[in-house]
Amino acid sequence: QSVLTQPPSASGTPGQRVTISCSGSSSNIGGNTVNWYQQLPGMAPTLLIYSNDQRPSGVPDRFSGSKSGTSASLAISGLQSEDEANYYCASWDDGLNGPSVVFGGGTKLTVL
Amino acid sequence: QVQLQESGPGLVKPSQTLSLTCTVSGASISSGGYFWSWIRQHPGKGLEWIGYIYESGDTYYSPSLKSRISISLDTSDNQFSLKLSSVTAADTAVYYCARERGEGIDYWGQGTQVTVSS
Numbered sequence: 001q002s003v004l005t006q007p008p009s010a011s012g013t014p015g016q017r018v019t020i021s022c023s024g025s026s027s028n029i030g031g032n033t034v035n036w037y038q039q040l041p042g043m044a045p046t047l048l049i050y051s052n053d054q055r056p057s058g059v060p061d062r063f064s065g066s067k068s069g070t071s072a073s074l075a076i077s078g079l080q081s082e083d084e085a086n087y088y089c090a091s092w093d094d095g096l097n098g099p100s101v102v103f104g105g106g107t108k109l110t111v112l
Numbered sequence: 113q114v115q116l117q118e119s120g121p122g123l124v125k126p127s128q129t130l131s132l133t134c135t136v137s138g139a140s141i142s143s144g145g146y147f148w149s150w151i152r153q154h155p156g157k158g159l160e161w162i163g164y165i166y167e168s169g170d171t172y173y174s175p176s177l178k179s180r181i182s183i184s185l186d187t188s189d190n191q192f193s194l195k196l197s198s199v200t201a202a203d204t205a206v207y208y209c210a211r212e213r214g215e216g217i218d219y220w221g222q223g224t225q226v227t228v229s230s
Contacts, residue, residue: 002158033215035215035216035217037159037216037217044208044220044221044222044223045159045208045217045220046220047216047217047218050215050216051215051216054215056218088158088159090159090216090217092214095175097172097175097178098172099172100161100172100174101149101161101164101212102161103158103159103160103161104158105158106158106159
């Protein structure tokens with residue numbers, strides 16, 4: 001059971017816009033920023049969005065992130081076949097034992 | 113270019129201790145501001161953050177693993193290590209070392225498969 005909640009799957013056709021949600025609580029998303037990772041099959045994850053809505057250099061502007069309250073979203077516009085991957089949200093959590101990183105369970109994106 | 117590389121045995125017997133090392137190149141683990149982390153991924157599952165060590169030596173471990181885990185720094189070799197004791201089949205996973213900068217993990221190792229089996 002992941003601390004952050006994501007839908008297990010999402011899908012879209014090429015060119016479409018899809019969004020992936022991530023729900024948390026006041027101890028994580030509500031009080032900290034959200035990062036998103038893309039994991040292609042058989043590969044290590046890579047940072048896709050950091051600090052809620054910032055893109056690392058090299059990430060296309062088709063990818064965007066937002067946060068409101070205790071939830072966050074990743075949007076992918078102009079969907080492409082190479083976007084088929086697993087997507088994970090993550091945030092710091094201000095737990096009683098000290099700060100930790102918590103992940104969502106991941107969303108498998110299928111490009112139809 | 114920062115690179116992280118995990119190393120260690122791919123097969124560990126039940127009840128033994130899993131030991132992995134992450135060798136960092138292109139950056140010093142003694143430089144401040146980074147959380148040198150271990151993350152694992154069970155087969156077909158999501159990411160599980162195991163813990164981190166700061167350059168000061170301060171550590172944080174996942175509560176679910178805290179009694180079995182130890183993370184240490186070796187600044188002379190620019191490495192950090194993970195030890196997980198009393199392993200069971202449930203510890204079979206791909207283990208990643210990573211650099212968390214506070215605003216996301218900007219560098220990951222390629223991952224190393226560890227199987228717990230007799």
